[in-house]
Amino acid sequence: MIPSFVLLAAGVGINAYLITAAVQKRDTAILLARGYSLAVPFMPAMTQERRASVAAAADPSPENRAALDQSRGAFNQLMAQFSQISTEVADAMPPESRAAIGRFVQSMGQVPQIRAQIDNGQASRLTVYSTYNSIADAMIVAAGAIGRDSTDKDAALLRSSAADLMRVSDWLDRSNSLALAAYRNGGLTGAELAEYDSLTRAYRAELNGLRPQLPVAQQQKIGQLESSSDWALLGTVEDALVRQGFDPRPLSPGAVPSLPVTVQQWQDAVRQVASTISGFGLGDLGSTAAAAEKQSADDTLLRSVLIAAASLLLAVVVLSLAVRMGNGLVRRLRQLRSDTLAADERLPLVVDRIRQGEQVDVAEEMPALDYGRDEVGEVAEAFTKAQQAAVAAAVQEARLREGTNTVFLNIARRSQAVVHRQLQVLDKAERAADDPEQVELLYLLDHLSTRERRNAENLIVLGGGRLTRQWRTSVSLLDIVRSAVAETEQYNRISFGRIPQLQITGQAVADLMHLLAELVDNAIAFSPPESRIEVRGNPVGKGAVIEIDDQGLGMAPEDRSRANDMFGDPPDFGMLALTGDSRIGFYVVARLARQHDIRVSLLESNYGGVRAVVLIPNSALVPVQRLDSGDDRHTDWFDTVVPAQESRVEAGAPRRTTVAMLPEGNPAWPALPPSDDRPPLPKRHRQANLAPELHELPEPEPVAGDHEATAVEARSLMTAFQDGTRRGRADNETWDG
Known part of the structure; x- marks a missing residue:
């Protein structure tokens, strides 16, 4: 019973732990799916505000101010929702991911400060650019940490690739924000030109490096993107801006770099390419990873439930068998105890009957206890042998005692017969003797013989005979x-x-x-x-x-x-x-x-x-x-x-x-004074x-x-x-x- 209960308790505990872990994993996958669904519009909204904020910091014109207000309104709604979901995700993630998500949530606290500086005209376009870049970097790091802490390797690979695509998309948006602000405000400075050139080269090289690691569907989509007109137009604009920025002939004051397309076409191409790359990461890969992790969590939960049910069923079956076997063993032991007690009660009676000389059928009076061939049966067999040995010893003792008593009684009766003949001889001698001394001696011998007869009778009584x-x-x-x-x-x-x-x-x-x-x-x-x-x-x-x-x-x-x-x-x-x-x-x-x-x-x-x-x-x-007292008798x-x-002896004694x-001659008899008128002694x-x-x-x-x-x-x-x-x-x- 104890091992069965331990097995049952261990099975319940382990399966409860597995089910709880599977439920937590599924809940985490659901949270991550919600987070990625919010991250898909979050990155474009944040990059749009970054682009508008950099432009407003460079030129606070009404046109730029109106674009900034519009981008802020769209980003505010997403930022509140995304902050709440990030906190919930952080609570469900391991320590490393939780710390990365915490840094991202903390970085979002810079948005109100930088907005106030922009509104007051105290922020340069490089400061605004760096602030929003830190927010994007924190988000990308958090997404990568989530991918590394994933328990499913496929989901971890997908999330890692999604984080890399987010970085590619962010580098594209960064370069565009920097170039658009400089285009409207006298061109790029030397440092900005180097940053812009580095970003454009980096996002293109990173995308080409990531392409072989992505699933086939994403590889095909990237190939379609790179062969699209937007991708080609964006490359043409980037090349023109870099060439003109490195041209030793400076632009005249108020002049802007010449573009092969219009600004609107340029920005439309940037938004299209950036949203496509971001969609590859957060939309396709992130959603696929969340769905795969949720499916894995559902499968784990289903397996845990099935294992728990099977373990519980097995434990119940084992417990039932243990109870049945235990009850059967207890019943056999109780029956053995009852039979042995009954045999113990019969044994003294049988032994007494044997000692009294009664013929006893040992097999009938002390039947063998048959309890099989297992340990209980061996105990019963040993007890039966012990009882039969006791009865056999009693039989042997009774036979030995019977023989001893026979010899005992034989000798006692021989002695009694001799004493009886001796008493007869003494009686005859007493009658024939006239000398008082001889009579007294004969009386003494007669008395001793009487005592000897009583001793012989004692032997007869001890031997079980009757007088x-x-x-x-x-x-x-x-x-x-x-x-x-x-x-x-x-x-x-x-x-x-x-x-x-x-x-x-x-x-x-x-x-x-x-x-x-x-x-x-x-x-x-x-x-x-x-x-x-x-x-x-x-x-x-x-x-x-x-x-x-x-x-x-x-x-x-x-x-x-x-x-x-x-x-x-x-x-x-x-x-x-x-x-x-x-x-x-x-x-x-x-x-x-x-x-x-x-x-x-x-x-x-x-x-x-x-x-x-x-x-x-x-x-x-x-x-x-x-x-009656009046009766003569x-x-x-x-x-x-x-x-x-x-x-x-007095005459007329009443x-x-x-x-x-x-x-005669007894010293206890008092000597009476002689008198002629008294009767003789x-x-x-x-x-x-x-x-x-x-x-x-x-x-x-x-x-x-x-x-x-x-x-x-x-x-x-x-x-x-x-x-x-x-x-x-x-x-x-x-x-x-």
């Missing part, structure tokens, strides 16, 4: 909370608050138990050893809430905010591993919570630590019916679990309490207080491909996992998962 422990029937929330606490190492630091009497659907039992165990274990790990962790719950409009409140150092607001964001939208485990984040417990919690629409959030505790709030939705709860909404150091399970029996549904854990799913995996592969993968967890524990201790 194998599942229940078909609902389990009370209190039992789930107590089972989650029992899976932690320092369960004796847990204080229970009020837990609502609610039932959890069987499909959410294992995941909720694991989720609470991770949060409780996290609270234990990141709080002082002597501090306590409080677990309490409440029913709410959207379900039930479990709060885990510790007294640790807490978390920075930005870390807590990032953790809450992860609970709301858990990232891909591969991305979590790439960021170097070792808090995989939070990730496990987020994955388990997402499966059942459980909302987990971390708040600042009143003790300066962290309060973990778990909102269990109504979809994970079994609907219950509130009974009516119970409170809460099961109260008091700390072990506050629990006592309230219903459930005592948390603690093993309770003794912990493994799984004695669990719900019947939780007594026997379901068998883990069989591990596929046991016979295919080698010990070397299992050892390598577990070593890599242990190295990762070791690096995570080596980081600065902060409240994490």
